[in-house]
Structures are given as structure tokens and as C-alpha cells.
Amino acid sequence: MAKAKKLSQEELEGVQSPVNNINNLYMSIGRTMVGALRSLSELDALEKTLQEAREALEAKYGSVTINLVTGEYEEVVEEAETVE
Numbered sequence: 001m002a003k004a005k006k007l008s009q010e011e012l013e014g015v016q017s018p019v020n021n022i023n024n025l026y027m028s029i030g031r032t033m034v035g036a037l038r039s040l041s042e043l044d045a046l047e048k049t050l051q052e053a054r055e056a057l058e059a060k061y062g063s064v065t066i067n068l069v070t071g072e073y074e075e076v077v078e079e080a081e082t083v084e
Helices: 009-061
Strands: 064-066 073-075
Touching (some): 009 064
Antiparallel strands (some): 064 073
């Protein structure tokens, strides 16, 4: 049986190092993407909660503009269209 041919230790490390760095970067990107997907899911849930709160307030007060600092609100008055 023929003796296996081998790279020098320096040559092997020259290949191993970038491969390991690429793999680490892929893992980092994967963790970032999972975090982004979780954040998007949380954002969707928060937007749904906000929409439900808006609908409840509109059912109670009608169409209003709310000052989110003071809680004061004003009715929204729609202007009538004029036909020329």
C-alpha cells in the first residue's frame, strides 16, 4: 500500500484557518437571522395588539386623534368633497 501524501502543517493551517473562519461567520449570520425572525414575529404581535386597541377605542369614541403623552383626544372631522 502506498504511503499517504500529506500537506505540510503550514499548508494545512493555511486552509483550515479560513474554513474555520467561514464556518464561524455562517454560524454568526445564522444567529443574527434567527434573532431578526424572532424580532419580526414580536413586531407582528405588537402591531396586532395595537390594531385591536385602536379598534376598541374607535368603537367607543369614534374616529379620534389621540395625544399619546397626555391621553387627550380630538374627533377627526372629515372635509366634504366639493363637486365642480
